[in-house]
Amino acid sequence: MAIPSKDIPEFHARLKDKVAEARARGQPLLIQGSNSKSFYGRHCEGESVDMTAYRGIINYDPTELVITANAGTSVKELEEVLAREGQMLPFEPPCFSETTTLGGMIATGLSGPRRPYTGSVRDYILGTRCLTGRGEILKFGGEVIKNVAGYDVSRLMTGAMGTLGIILEASLKVLPLPKFELALCKAMTVTEAMYVMGEIARKSLCISGAAYQNGLVRFRLSGKQVAVEKAWKALGLHEDPDGLDYWQGLRNHTLDFFNRENGSNLWRLSVPANTASMEIQGDSLIDWGGAQRWYYSEQPAEDIWQIAESAGGHATLFRGSNNAKEVFQPLSTVMHKLHQQLKQAFDPDRIMNRGRMYPDF
């Protein structure tokens, strides 16, 4: 059941009490939405803070291109409401279940195949209301597209894995849904595919997805029909028999590739798009026009981090057999120190999702 709006002040008061109590007892809290990404990040324990009842759209006016909702609202509901007005979340957040929440979407900061072309979650976040580890409910940013008053805490919260505070509400910029979309493909080697993806990225074409898997390069085009058809002609590729479904599968990880038996290590590498083939053994899938690469690999984590770093990127053990250990790329000493100081600024008793991102953090 969603919390009725008249009970929201009481809900806020109870949450604040819970944080105050946790601080007093030194008891970590574990922020939970639908748990659809509970596998992601380091394993951490704490007293559950269930946000799923805190749902509902607070404000949405399509002509403002902004939607504001409570953190427990499902991404599915948001997208349905937006679609009725011909709009969308431009970063295609991956939904690993029907109940994936807005709060979890922001906390993990993950974006789908459209990301290189339209931007990421953090690009579209305009404002947040959050409950910090200091026990205060604070509002940052707002509901307007241009806003430079105060530090950009809302973007800092995006991808912070809940380690700075609990997101209560968020405002996002939205965009019109493309009028027309088309999926294309062609068989080629990975080297050829990387070349083609690089060439196409430099042109002013309406690309909204570029991936490579199993000897097939795939593109998605989005825009007005006339623009899409013109781009299709320029590219000279076949229409993809899998159609747009492939892109949904890539976004939500419902493709067979993402559904191996438990225990396999699935790595996500975020690297410069033109990185040549990488020295990682195992099945792979290339997304984001080369900038995001998925590997199943049992190589030691240290090796993979080393490979990612020398390519100018970073690696995450996205889904693995052992997330009690590190899953995110280790930070340099000076960055580690800054992270700890920022954590201290928001959550001095380290009660918020302690250890979810880095140990003792």
Place this chain on the structure above:
Amino acid sequence: MIEKFLKFLPANSVITAEEALRVYECDALSAYRQIPACVVLPDTVEQIQEILQICHAADVPVVARGAGTGLSGGALPVTDGVVLSLARLTRILEIDPELRIARVEPGVRNLSVSEVAKQYGLFYAPDPSSQVACTIGGNIAENSGGVHCLKYGLTVHNVMALKVVTMEGDLIKLGGEALDSAGLDMLALMTGSEGMLAIVVEATLKLLPLPVHQKIMLAAFDTVEEAGNGVAAIIAAGIIPAGLEMMDNPGIRACEDFVHAGYPREAAAILLCELDGIPEEVEAESQEIADLLRDAGATEVRMARDKAEGERFWAGRKAAFPAVGRIAADYYCMDGTIPRKHIASVLQRIRELSAEYKLGVVNVFHAGDGNLHPLILYDVAVPGELERAEEFGGRILETCVEVGGTITGEHGVGIEKINQMCVQFNSAELTQFHAVKNAFDPKGLLNPGKAVPTLRRCAEYGAMHVHSGKLSFPELERF
């Protein structure tokens, strides 16, 4: 300390003579002036690190400065402090057409990035009006916008990586050539932090393919309300123009008298709309927009027939500031953002305040993203007018907050809007901002006194009771 600087900086890189220091006493917000103790002009990152280490050890405040075109006093020096000018770090280090990025030093002028990228068919999207002079370092400090933000975003959306030096002299890289990085998003936090957290010494910027086709159109309206409805109609139809600007009647007249762009002098408001993309798409959308604007009540819709005519449409808008400079001794440029649906009511409120303060006002602004730039006309030679202009400006910003907007869309808080920060944020939020600052600069030496007011200052301003939480009901008409 100056002796320490001179050990590694040439004599012409350390300015201490009062006459020469006067050049640095203010930025483009010239109502605030302060002579610093000294100005240093390093040529290298290593020198910047050394300067900061020395200042850190001696507890001397440091104010970073680019071209000094900022409109909020962000680069106003501090008494007994050092001004760190980045003006000599002007190299474009690399353009990588394959990755579509430019790696530049902080003193590079905004426009020169696009000029150099052009040969590769690329451009750098953020284009603040001062782009001929303003520097990338300053753009990052202020998270600058421009006329194309609605489609291409602000500076924060167009920066891939930064190298920054902390007050302690540590060099850190944030972000990278990949689309995201491990850990917290400090790249976003640094952008728009007004020189309070660290000094930007290198930036990697995202470049975009140059649009192959553009179309500029101009529409005139009898009322500001209808022009506002026209803006909403375009967005509701699922079209995102590259630029969508509005001008009120005093703005139209000032610009027309100055550049003779052919604007309809009697219109209550005009909209300028720029579309870009592939020709077929742009042509279809421009027809659609023309119909939408006529339905919204446009008395006239003109399509630029060629590039020259399009440039003429833009010429008036681009010359708005000098045009206003001709009709008033001085003007004060404000920078609030509001939800678009409140454009008409806020402009009406501004007209009422204009009568109350007996000062003229001209509105020329980014309608597409609701970013207002009221220009308040005053004469500094008339006793009391500057003070009245500032108070009038403060009331406009407070109105923006009341309707659910913000006190600054793209110019930054600096020293100018420091009191209005007390209106937009409550004491707990300001305390959190101070904690963020403290995480990077525990001694509080970087650009002290800017961007985030002390709680004491807010108490003195007497505005603590109207913090945003209590007034954020945009559906209520308050005037």
